[in-house]
Amino acid sequence: MSINANEVMTKMLIAAKQVFAEKWPETQRYAESEITLFTDRFIDIEKLRMSGEITEERAKSHIEFQKQSWQTVLLAIQGMSLILVEEAISAALNAVKDIVNTAVGSIFQSKDEPEGGCI
Amino acid sequence: MLLDKYVSKYSLMFVLAMIMSATIGCSYVKPVSVYDEQMDKGITILQKHTEEVLLMIETYQGKAESTYEYHRAYYKQAAITVSSLKIRSEAIQENNISTKMLDNLLNNIKRFEQDHVEGITASEINLYRGGFNSQFTALLSLELAKKRL
Numbered sequence: 001m002s003i004n005a006n007e008v009m010t011k012m013l014i015a016a017k018q019v020f021a022e023k024w025p026e027t028q029r030y031a032e033s034e035i036t037l038f039t040d041r042f043i044d045i046e047k048l049r050m051s052g053e054i055t056e057e058r059a060k061s062h063i064e065f066q067k068q069s070w071q072t073v074l075l076a077i078q079g080m081s082l083i084l085v086e087e088a089i090s091a092a093l094n095a096v097k098d099i100v101n102t103a104v105g106s107i108f109q110s111k112d113e114p115e116g117g118c119i
Numbered sequence: 120m121l122l123d124k125y126v127s128k129y130s131l132m133f134v135l136a137m138i139m140s141a142t143i144g145c146s147y148v149k150p151v152s153v154y155d156e157q158m159d160k161g162i163t164i165l166q167k168h169t170e171e172v173l174l175m176i177e178t179y180q181g182k183a184e185s186t187y188e189y190h191r192a193y194y195k196q197a198a199i200t201v202s203s204l205k206i207r208s209e210a211i212q213e214n215n216i217s218t219k220m221l222d223n224l225l226n227n228i229k230r231f232e233q234d235h236v237e238g239i240t241a242s243e244i245n246l247y248r249g250g251f252n253s254q255f256t257a258l259l260s261l262e263l264a265k266k267r268l
Binding site: 037038040041044048054061062064066068069070071072076082086087 | 151216217219220223224226227230231233234237240242243245246247249250251253254257258260261264265267
């Protein structure tokens with residue numbers, strides 16, 4: 001039995017897209033919400049500096065503080081995106097597991113197999 | 120001609136199989152590590168203690184309860200907590216993202232401490248509160264996302 005490459009690729013894409021369609025909006029909303037919060041904070045730092053409530057040096061310290069915080073948020077988004085990609089790959093592979101295993105033998109192992117990896 | 124047909128028929132299958140094998144290797148691959156309950160609990164407790172300090176600085180301006188000396192123990196404990204979580208994170212394979220996030224958090228705790236020594240006004244508290252909350256939320260959000268795996 002030969003593999004219909006088009007059928008395999010279509011099934012994989014549909015499965016992967018499904019994961020992104022369901023879960024990416026959540027990550028996007030999180031990112032947008034944090035961008036708004038950080039923008040407001042930078043405006044507040046400027047206001048405090050202009051009103052003389054904080055010195056130039058303290059204003060710079062606040063900016064560095066917010067930059068560190070923003071980097072943390074970006075790292076979280078990066079991590080969440082990687083998790084999403086992994087879920088999409090898993091979904092895509094699971095969608096075609098039976099087709100490929102039947103055609104070329106057991107390349108795929110089920111998700112119940114011990115964890116690990118060659119990469 | 121016959122050879123070309125034979126090669127083209129089976130080469131696609133071969134290439135597809137090789138790509139899939141290379142992608143998944145010999146078993147299931149995780150680019151992000153698994154959920155760590157200690158990280159979840161540690162960050163939650165640290166957030167609570169940090170908010171307590173922020174609230175006291177904000178509420179007791181000009182009084183002993185807002186000074187650095189009064190809260191010296193918090194800074195020591197916070198640094199120990201983050202360092203412990205970092206050691207756990209570094210011990211877990213492929214957990215570079217969480218380790219970097221903890222580095223950022225430790226940097227901010229040290230900066231907050233330095234500013235506190237010099238004196239912090241009530242009008243600045245929301246800046247620290249917001250920055251810290253974004254970091255705590257980021258750490259917890261990622262940790263909870265790992266539960267899906």
